[in-house]
Amino acid sequence: MSSYVAPLDDMRFALDLAGLLDIAALPPFAEATPDLIDAVLEEAGKFGAGVLAPINEIGDRQGCTLDPSGTVHLPEGAVEAYQQFIEAGWNSLPFDPEYGGQGLPGVVGVAVQEIWQAANMAWALCPLLTTGTIEALSAHGTEEQKALFLPKLVSGEWTGTMNLTESQAGSDLAQLRCKAEPAPDLGEGVFRITGQKIFITHGDHEAAENICHLVLARLPDAPPGVKGISLFLVPKFLVNPDGSLGAHNDVKAVSLEHKLGIHGSPTCVMAFGDEGGAIGTLVGEPHRGLACMFTMMNNARLNIGLQGIGIADRAYQHAVAFAKERVQGVDVTDPATGKTTIVHHPDVRRMLMHMRAKTEAGRALTYYAVAQMDLSKAHPDEAARAAANVRVDLLTPVVKAWSTEVGFEVSDLGVQVHGGTGYIEETGAAQHMRDARICRIYEGTNGIQAMDLVGRKVLRDKGAGVRVLLAEMRETEAALKAAPADVAVMAGSFARAVDDLENTTTWILEHASPAAAQGASTPYTFLFGLAAGGWLMMKAALEARRRLDAGEGNPATWKAKIGTAHYYADAVLPFTAAHRAAAEAGPDSLMVLEEDWF
Numbered sequence: 107m108s109s110y111v112a113p114l115d116d117m118r119f120a121l122d123l124a125g126l127l128d129i130a131a132l133p134p135f136a137e138a139t140p141d142l143i144d145a146v147l148e149e150a151g152k153f154g155a156g157v158l159a160p161i162n163e164i165g166d167r168q169g170c171t172l173d174p175s176g177t178v179h180l181p182e183g184a185v186e187a188y189q190q191f192i193e194a195g196w197n198s199l200p201f202d203p204e205y206g207g208q209g210l211p212g213v214v215g216v217a218v219q220e221i222w223q224a225a226n227m228a229w230a231l232c233p234l235l236t237t238g239t240i241e242a243l244s245a246h247g248t249e250e251q252k253a254l255f256l257p258k259l260v261s262g263e264w265t266g267t268m269n270l271t272e273s274q275a276g277s278d279l280a281q282l283r284c285k286a287e288p289a290p291d292l293g294e295g296v297f298r299i300t301g302q303k304i305f306i307t308h309g310d311h312e313a314a315e316n317i318c319h320l321v322l323a324r325l326p327d328a329p330p331g332v333k334g335i336s337l338f339l340v341p342k343f344l345v346n347p348d349g350s351l352g353a354h355n356d357v358k359a360v361s362l363e364h365k366l367g368i369h370g371s372p373t374c375v376m377a378f379g380d381e382g383g384a385i386g387t388l389v390g391e392p393h394r395g396l397a398c399m400f401t402m403m404n405n406a407r408l409n410i411g412l413q414g415i416g417i418a419d420r421a422y423q424h425a426v427a428f429a430k431e432r433v434q435g436v437d438v439t440d441p442a443t444g445k446t447t448i449v450h451h452p453d454v455r456r457m458l459m460h461m462r463a464k465t466e467a468g469r470a471l472t473y474y475a476v477a478q479m480d481l482s483k484a485h486p487d488e489a490a491r492a493a494a495n496v497r498v499d500l501l502t503p504v505v506k507a508w509s510t511e512v513g514f515e516v517s518d519l520g521v522q523v524h525g526g527t528g529y530i531e532e533t534g535a536a537q538h539m540r541d542a543r544i545c546r547i548y549e550g551t552n553g554i555q556a557m558d559l560v561g562r563k564v565l566r567d568k569g570a571g572v573r574v575l576l577a578e579m580r581e582t583e584a585a586l587k588a589a590p591a592d593v594a595v596m597a598g599s600f601a602r603a604v605d606d607l608e609n610t611t612t613w614i615l616e617h618a619s620p621a622a623a624q625g626a627s628t629p630y631t632f633l634f635g636l637a638a639g640g641w642l643m644m645k646a647a648l649e650a651r652r653r654l655d656a657g658e659g660n661p662a663t664w665k666a667k668i669g670t671a672h673y674y675a676d677a678v679l680p681f682t683a684a685h686r687a688a689a690e691a692g693p694d695s696l697m698v699l700e701e702d703w704f
Contacts, residue, residue, distance in 0.1 A: 109155065109159065110154065110155050110159040110224060110225050110420060110423060111151070111155055111423065112147070112150065112151030112154050112155060112221045112224070112225075113419060113423075114147050114148065114151055115663060116466065116469065117147060117217050117220065117469070118144075118147065119646070119649075119667070120217075120466075120469045120470050120473045121143075121213060121214070121217060121473060122649070123470055123473070123474065123642060123645055123646055123649065124213055124470070124473040124474045124476070124477035125474075125477050125481075126143070126211065126213060126214070126477065129211045129213065129477055129480045129481065129484070130143075130211060132480075132481075132484045132485060132486070133484075133486070134209065134483075134484045135209065135210065135211050135480075135484065137208075137209060137210070138209075138210050138211055138214065142210075143210075143214055146199070146210070146214065146218065147217065147218070149194075150196070150217075150218045150221045150222075151221060153190075153191070153194065153196065153221075154221035154222060154224065154225035154226075155225065157187050157190055157191075158187060158222060158225035158226040158229055158230070159225040159226060160183075161181065161182065161183035161184060161187060161226060161229070161370075162225065162226040162227075162228070162229070162370070162537075163534060163537065164181055164182050164183060164370075165180075165181040165183075165184060165226065165228050165229060165369060165370020165371075166228070166367075166369045166370060166537050166541075167181075167369075168181040168182060168369075168370075169181065169369040169370065170311075170362060170369070170370065170371070170372040171362075172310075172359055172361065172362050172372075172374075175358075176310060176358030176359050176360065177310060177312060177359075178309070178310040178311045178312070178359055178362065178372045178374065179311075179312060180311050180312060180313060180370070180372070181369075181370050184229055184313065184370060185311075185312055185313045187226075187229065188229075188232070188262075188313035188314070189313070191233070191262060192261060192262035192263060195208065195261075196218070196233075196262070197233055197236065197260065197261060197262030198260050198261055198262070199214065199215045199218060200212045200214065200215030200216075200237075201240060201260045202244065202256075202260075205252070205256040205257050205260045206256075206257045206260045206261055207260050211477075211480045211484075212476050212477075212479055212480045212483075213473055213476045213477040213479075213480055215237075216408070216409070216412055216472065216473060216476045217473065219233075219234065219237075219409060219412055219416075220412055220415060220416045220419070220469070221416075222234075222416075223412060223413045223415075223416030223417065224416035224417065224419050224420040225420070226370070227368060227371075227413055227416065227417055227541050227542075228367075228368040228369060228370030228371035228541065229370055229371070230413075230416075231307050231308060231368065231371045232265055232307075232308045232311070232313065232371070233262065233265070234406065234409050234410075234413075235265070235266055235267055235268060235307055235308060235406070236259055236262065236264075236265045236266040237405060237409065238266065238268060238401075238402035238403070238405045238406045238409070239259055239265075239266025239267070239268070239318055239320055239402060240256065240259050240260060240266065241401055241402055241405045242320060242337075242389065242398060242399065242401045242402035242405075243255060243256060243259070243339070243389065244256065245398070245401045246337070246389050246390040246398040246401065247339070247389055247390075248295075248387075248389075251339060251387060251389065254345050254347075254349060255318055255339070255341075255345070257349075258316065258349075259318060262314070263314060263315060263316075264314055264315065264316040264317065264318055264341075265308060265311075265313070265314040265316075265317050265318070266317070266318045266319075266320065267306055267307065267308060267309055267317060267318070267319045267320065268306075268307075268320055268399070268402055268403070268406065269303040269306055269309075269319050269320060269321040269322065269340075269376060270282075270303070270322050270399065271303060271304050271305045271306075272284065272301070272302065272303060272304060273302070273304055277550065277551065277554055279322065279332055279335060279396060280330070280331040280332045282322055282323070282324065282335060283301060283324070284299065284300070284301030284302070284303065284321065284322065284323040284324065284378065285299070285300050285301055285323055285324055285326075286298070286299050286323040286324065286325050286336060286338055286386070286388075287300070287326060287383065288325075288326075289383070289385065292385060295387055295388055296385060296386070296387055297323075297325075297338060297385070297386050297387070297388065298379060298382065298383025298384065298385060298386075299321055299323050299338055299340055299357075299378045299379055299383060299384040299385075299386045300378055300379030300383055300384070301323060301378050301379065302360075302375065302376065302377050302378070303321065303375070303376045303378070304363075304375050304376075305363065305373055305548070306319075306359075306373065306374045306375070306376045307371060307372075307373055307374075307548075308371060308372060308374075309359050309372065309373075309374030309375075309376045310342070310358065310359035310372065310374055310376075311372060315343075315351065316341055316342055316343045316345070316351060317341070317342040318339060318340075318341050318342075319339070319340040319341070319342070319357065319376070319386075320337060320338070320339060320340075320389065320399065320402060321337070321338045321339075321340050321378065321386060322335050322336070322337060322338075322395050322396070322399060323335070323336060323338055323395075324336065325392055325393070328393055329393065332396050333393060334393055335393065335395045335396045336388060336390075336392050336393055336394070336395040337388070337389040337390055337394075337395030337396075337398045337399055338386035338387065338388060338389060338395075339386055339387050339388075339389050340355065340357055340378065340384050340385070340386035341355055342354070342355055342357060343355060344385060355384050355385055356378065356379050356380065356381045356382060356383055356384040356385070357376060357377065357378050357379075357384040358376070358377055358380075359372070359374040359375065359376055359377075360374075360375050360376070360377045361374070361375045362374060362375075363375070365544070366540050366543055366544070367537065367539075367540030367541040367542070367543055367544060368540075368541050368544055403549060403550070404502050406549045407502050407503070407505070407506040407549050407550065407555070408472065408475060408476060408479075408502055408505055408506065410506055410510060410545050410548065410549045411468070411472050411475075411505035411506045411507075411508075411509035411510060412472050412505075412509070413510070413513065413545050414468065414509040414510035414511070414512055414513025414514070414542065414545045415465060415468040415469045415472055415509050415512065415513065416513075417513045417516075417517055417538055417541055417542040417545070418461065418464070418465040418468065418512055418513045418516035418517065418542070419465050419469075420538055421461070421516050421517040421519075421520035421535065421538040421539070421542070422458070422461040422462060422465055422516060422520065424520055424534060424535055424538065425457070425458060425461060425519070425520040425523040425524065425535070426449070426458060428523060428524050428527075428533075428535075429447065429448050429449040429454055429458060429523055430447055430449050431447065432447055432448045432525075433445050433446065433447050433448075434447075434448050435448065435451060437450040437451075438450075438451070438452065448523075454523060456677075457519045457522060457523050458523065459670070459673045459677070460516075460519060460673075460677065460678070461516045461519050461520065462670055462673075463643070463670050463671075463673050463674040463677075463678055464512045464515065464516060464639070464674075464678065465512065465516055466643065466646070466670055466674075467512075467639030467640065467642060467643050467674060467678075468508070468509040468512045468513075468639060470639065470642035470643065470645075470646060471501070471504070471505060471508070471509065471635070471638055471639050471642055472505050472509055474501075474642060475497075475498060475501040475502065475505045478494045478495075478497045478498045478501070479494070479498045481494035482494035482495040482497075482498055493574070496567075496571045496574075497571070497574075497575070499563060499571070500559075500563050500571045500572065500575065501638070503555035503556065503558045503559040503563065503631065504555075504559060504631060504634050504635050504638060506549065506550070506552070506555050507546075507552040507555035507556055507559075507631050507632075507635070508631060508632060508634070508635025508636070508638075508639070509635070510542075510545035510546045510552060511546060511552065511632065511635070512635075513542040513545055514539070514542045514543055514545070514546055516542075517535075517538040517539040517541075517542040518539050520535050520538055520539065521535045521536060521538075521539050523535075552628070552631070553627070553628055555631065556627035556628040556630065556631040557623075557624055557627050559627065559630070559631050559634065560614060560623050560624070560626065560627040560630060560631075561623060561624075561627075564611060564614060564615070565614070565615070565618055565623065568615060569611050569612075569614075569615050572607075572611050573611075575638070576604065576607065576608050576611075578641075579600075579604045579607075579637070579641045580604065582600070582641055582644050582645055582648070583597060583600055583601050583604060583644075585648055586600060586644055586647075586648065589647075589648060589651060590651060590655075592651070592668055592672070593647045593648060593651045593668060593671075595672070595675075596644060596647060596671060596672060596675035599675040599676065599679045599680065600640055600641075600644050600675060600679060602679070602680075602682070602683070603636065603637045603640050603679040603682040604637060604641075606633060606637065606682040606683055606685070606686040607633055607634060607637040607682065609686065610626070610630055610633060610685075610686045610689050610690060611630075613626070613689070613690045614626055614630060614689070617692070619693075621693040621696075621697065622692055622693050624693075625692065625693035625696045625697075626688075626689035626690070626692075626693075629685040629686075629688035629689040630685070630689045632681075632685045633682050633685035633686055633689065636678060636679060636681055636682050636685070637679075637682055639674075640674060640675070640678070640679050640682075643670070643671045643674045643675075644671060644675075646667055646671055647667065647668050647671035647672070649667075650663075650664035650665075650667035650668050650671075651664070651668060654668075
């Protein structure tokens with residue numbers, strides 16, 4: 107397997123596009139100087155390349171094991187890597203200093219997260235889930251819960267999980283059966299949890315001294331459906347009032363799933379209350395647990411989108427290294443030179459350019475969405491915070507769905523670039539594809555993300571949030587037309603893509619029946635991702651042209667940015683028309699077959 111090198115220059119450029127300079131100027135982020143951020147990225151790149159990447163293939167090959175006590179053993183090197191991770195303070199970067207965090211902008215944290223995901227996606231799932239746990243407790247926990255749990259979670263000494271799914275209730279959380287009974291003998295607000303959860307990422311492991319489970323369950327007086335779900339904090343080891351660890355709670359892993367990929371990440375079946383009840387405390391209000399959990403889920407969805415980009419970049423680097431080494435055929439532009447490496451072949455170039463362009467677009471869109479989240483929390487102006495929050499809500503399902511589709515498409519192309527050797531596990535290309543496949547499924551399948559985008563985001567506000575974004579895209583279109591020729595040439599393709607997004611949004615608003623909306627949702631989401639990613643690629647081209655004209659930095663870097671954007675305009679943006687046609691075709695052909703015809 108090729109070595110991994112964090113693409114720091116590309117990441118810095120994406121951070122600039124996302125507006126990091128303006129975010130770092132806000133009072134909460136006063137310490138986030140350019141020099142500090144550069145140092146953080148440099149050191150993160152070293153940790154990813156030197157510590158995490160070397161154990162990636164080992165984790166895939168060895169997998170995880172479960173002993174009869176319920177303890178999960180991670181692959182060779184994983185525990186040691188995690189100890190180095192927390193000792194270096196990596197987990198605490200974007201969190202509140204009140205609980206031991208370093209207070210850096212979330213968009214800086216997400217850039218660092220990309221390095222972990224690219225270097226070793228299976229390993230990186232553990233801190234990813236801990237991040238979501240911290241967000242949920244910060245937003246909805248009691249002062250006592252925050253004081254007891256957040257410092258250890260922020261440091262990474264303790265890790266977190268999300269326990270939603272049950273065997274009879276996949277995405278339909280209304281069917282949850284896990285129960286929570288009040289335990290007045292243990293104190294007010296304490297409950298005994300019984301039930302079983304499946305698909306719990308890092309539900310048990312030996313890397314941290316405690317694991318904090320956020321568990322959805324029903325109280326005895328719960329109304330039916332999703333309105334009767336409450337959220338509970340259930341630690342693996344009980345926590346004493348002074349923060350020390352007490353007895354082992356009545357919760358354990360009872361089996362591990364055997365998966366297509368991410369073998370180094372244990373996916374557990376968790377049993378709560380086999381010996382009388384796992385002790386937990388209520389998070390948020392009774393019967394409002396799903397709303398609390400969505401804080402964690404939305405955080406996770408953005409980070410899963412980031413996973414797609416991380417694995418895409420890893421697959422791209424792997425494919426480029428192979429294409430520069432593999433000698434096969436002759437250069438069609440200069441046959442007299444004889445045998446050449448496959449990077450000179452136009453069809454291989456097509457694959458590599460597609461991988462590069464979509465990865466850069468996905469990175470830009472993901473960073474931008476997280477930067478908007480920073481603004482929604484830290485901007486001093488209430489109206490600006492509200493506008494940024496609308497933008498985050500709108501983009502979250504797009505980032506999750508489209509970026510994970512990009513991750514799988516790019517890793518699949520990576521196998522193709524390798525040819526027959528890509529189908530052989532020893533080259534490592536297949537692992538990237540296997541690992542990337544799960545991203546399109548967990549934290550809500552991409553079909554669910556698409557329905558969320560159309561139903562909860564576009565239809566609910568009658569397209570208002572999309573129209574604001576479209577207006578900004580039109581400004582970029584005008585800037586393209588006024589730019590030098592090498593950038594202005596992209597204006598036509600981009601304008602057509604924005605037209606497709608605008609017209610399909612209008613079509614959905616005018617055809618708002620459930621069947622029409624749901625039938626259009628997936629092609630609309632892909633259209634949205636392509637157009638929004640294209641918007642940021644066009645902004646990247648404009649900024650690269652400005653820097654080139656100003657004599658800033660390395661000219662080759664900016665020429666490559668313009669060239670990649672040009673490819674995106676020529677070869678990627680035209681697909682918005684196909685997605686528009688599919689979305690506007692209506693639901694009739696989807697539903698035309700009788701059930702027994704299948």
